Amino acid sequence: MLKVYGIYRSRASRTYWMALELGIEFESIPVIQGYALPEPLAPDARLNTQSPAFLKLNPNGHIPTIDDDGLVLGESVAINLYLASKHRGPLTSGSLQEEGLIAQWSFWAVNEIESQSIRIVQTYDRGLQDTPGGKDTIAVATRMLKKPIGVLDAHLAECEYLVGHRFTVADLNLVEIIRYALSEKEFFAAYPHVLEWVEKCHDRDAFREMMARRAAEA
Ligand SMILES: N[C@@H](CCC(=O)N[C@@H](CS)C(=O)NCC(=O)O)C(=O)O
Incomplete structure (x- = not known):
């Protein structure tokens, strides 16, 4: 197993x-x-x-x-x-083209988003978000996120999900790291398509189950 x-x-x-x-x-x-x-x-x-x-x-x-x-x-x-x-199943690629796109968005999540999202979540986890140092860290992180999140918003304005008009592993890989930055509500308010997509991804039984187990963790 x-x-x-x-x-x-x-x-x-x-x-x-x-x-x-x-x-x-x-x-x-x-x-x-x-x-x-x-x-x-x-x-x-x-x-x-x-x-x-x-x-x-x-x-x-x-x-x-x-x-x-x-x-x-x-x-x-x-x-x-x-x-x-x-x-296999609907979360995976149905063609070589989809395989390429799923890999593209998954690596994009790591290279364009992850380090800034981590900075944001760590600032909140340490309770530093309202301190001058914490505010500076968040300002730098959101400045760095502006371009890629804008690119994502434009993509999602055209397509419901990242690849193939359905929820795939690419959405999961990306949205789970975007979750780390969502405390920055004012920043994300400028990206309505991203917020709509996040909501849809989070409205899944498996996500809810994962979050319930997370909350129950000692
Ligand atoms: N790129 C790795 C990052 C893994 C990673 O850094 N995990 C953290 C927890 S979120 C960790 O293991 N930290 C423990 C440590 O660095 O000692 C992945 O996506 O799996």
């Missing part, structure tokens, strides 16, 4: 959402971020991204990591593209 190493409050949320969309059985093995623990290397520390046992699986020390019948994979976007190809 597919094993997912991670926690829902991390980039592993992409993988959990994907597995729930596909309706496949999986086992979640909780691995917390090492930096969240005071002593990640203490003998009684819970399994974390710095634990020697986890580093044997993923020497990068990152979650999510999966073990699918012996295939060990890291990188949430690569994991999702693999799961989509393996299990």
